[in-house]
């Protein structure tokens with residue numbers, strides 16, 4: 291859109307008035323939204339300012355998640371965004387010049403030439419935005435991309451809602467661009483412009499050539515129509531912005547800026563572990579003065595900003611294991627339900643409300659796998675919100691009886707099985723050596739075993755393997771024996787913050803009696819809270835997953851896998867709490883490679899792994915009768931698409947339990963095994979596996 295002499299094509303008085311009215315309408319609606327933010331509870335989100343700025347630039351302005359996600363939709367969104375931002379900056383310039391023409395505002399010189407780079411950039415960006423918008427319209431109107439129109443049971447309301455809004459906004463953007471183009475092309479013809487200005491307008495010039503047969507006054511009219519189409523559409527677009535999902539144009543980058551930052555993990559001395567600190571943020575404690583979030587009166591301003599910022603792209607719902615299994619939860623719908631409630635019942639911010647904000651069934655369906663948060667391009671924190679709401683349910687006793695019993699077990703015995711803590715290390719009695727008690731003699735590593743690896747008979751064999759491997763390699767390690775309690779990761783995500791703090795206190799007391807340099811654990815859930823949340827309670831030593839420790843031992847030649855398992859074909863399931871929460875994806879693969887087995891990746895692997903369905907306390911909850919197929923069973927089917935396999939490998943005790951059950955339901959030719967089983971084979975076995 292050209293601006294240098296636009297003022298002579300309009301009324302010097304009418305146009306500023308139109309602008310002023312448009313801005314007043316926009317300001318009035320925006321003020322209502324700002325009031326919702328101001329009425330919300332506080333949230334501390336200004337720590338580590340430079341890291342926040344960096345993330346806002348990379349993820350927000352740089353559109354990182356769009357560029358690294360599904361294509362070509364991601365790149366098209368980024369192109370529209372960048373083009374739109376630059377063209378809107380041009381509108382600000384236009385705005386200033388328009389007022390300058392009427393009232394001579396200092397700082398905006400209406401007659402200042404803009405030069406060739408401006409023409410080229412303007413036309414190139416208009417072209418980019420037009421191509422992007424046409425592609426997006428194609429996805430909505432022709433291809434009917436499922437993610438854009440509601441998915442499965444949990445999004446029935448979204449599916450039933452009219453989707454005219456997204457289409458309308460795309461047409462607005464198209465009109466803004468086409469209006470600008472017509473204005474420029476008409477002006478080139480009406481003013482008979484040739485030479486460098488025309489040559490440097492790669493999009494307007496061909497359109498001008500097409501208009502070449504028009505008289506000067508007709509071309510002038512085309513230019514003026516384009517001008518008004520461009521400007522009026524911008525004003526209507528701006529006024530509608532806070533009323534639609536496209537409010538995210540204004541709120542998304544601030545939302546990315548204010549999203550919780552990943553915790554800083556303690557020092558990491560292992561040679562092979564160069565992975566960054568956890569990319570996923572630890573949970574906040576409950577809002578100040580509250581046990582949890584029960585109504586709109588309890589939501590924080592960040593949760594309000596989350597609701598404003600949802601683009602309704604559906605990336606979160608598309609990766610959600612709960613949605614995939616037919617549970618009533620869809621993360622997009624959850625955020626939109628909060629938004630609808632805010633917009634329609636703002637008074638509840640003052641006096642609460644009688645209806646629950648989100649239903650219990652939805653909240654208890656979450657596995658806290660974090661796939662939604664990871665997928666969301668605008669920094670929305672579904673899991674923190676779900677946990678905040680669960681805290682309130684737990685406080686009111688609104689939870690599954692089995693889960694209630696499990697929490698009582700934690701409170702009474704410090705483990706989910708409700709067994710005496712003296713039985714915690716009973717599995718170690720089957721070994722032909724004694725594992726030192728780290729509270730009685732100094733060791734290099736404390737092994738934080740976790741509940742499943744201690745008490746579940748299916749997993750105890752894997753614990754024995756780990757113990758044997760480390761013992762034979764001469765590694766100094768010990769246990770806390772009856773001093774160990776559940777680390778509390780799942781307890782916290784169930785929403786029992788008080789119990790979590792009690793478990794932390796008990797574990798810190800046991801660790802305080804021990805002398806050690808570092809902790810390792812076979813349980814990714816324990817790893818997550820020990821590594822990322824315990825430092826807030828005073829833990830200073832680094833915490834590793836056993837695959838990191840083993841990979842380090844292999845790399846240093848301490849552990850020598852002498853029997854290559856050539857001919858053994860395996861796949862590996864990345865646990866959410868290892869791969870997504872803590873980015874530990876390379877160490878398990880290095881170990882598999884060291885065994886000589888052939889690794890075949892499932893389509894969803896690494897940080898994009900699919901949840902087994904056990905996390906966030908789901909493993910202790912009764913299945914929804916309407917569930918179609920459990921996530922673990924879907925995962926086994928995913929592995930079956932890889933052809934013949936010998937092992938489906940896991941590196942999490944809960945995964946071993948979940949997938950051992952899932953193969954019984956689905957039926958599979960391969961064996962579900964802990965990665966340690968493969969390592970032990972490579973250490974001692976002589977024969978490669980023979981497939982039947």
Ligand code: SF4
Pocket residue numbers: 606609610611612613619620621655656657658659660661662663672673901
């Ligand atoms: S954490 Fe996982 S299960 Fe929960 S809403 Fe997000 S994607 Fe769904």
Ligand code: SF4
Pocket residue numbers: 599600601602603604605606607621622625665666667668670
């Ligand atoms: S929450 Fe994020 S990922 Fe989900 S629909 Fe909204 S913007 Fe997209």
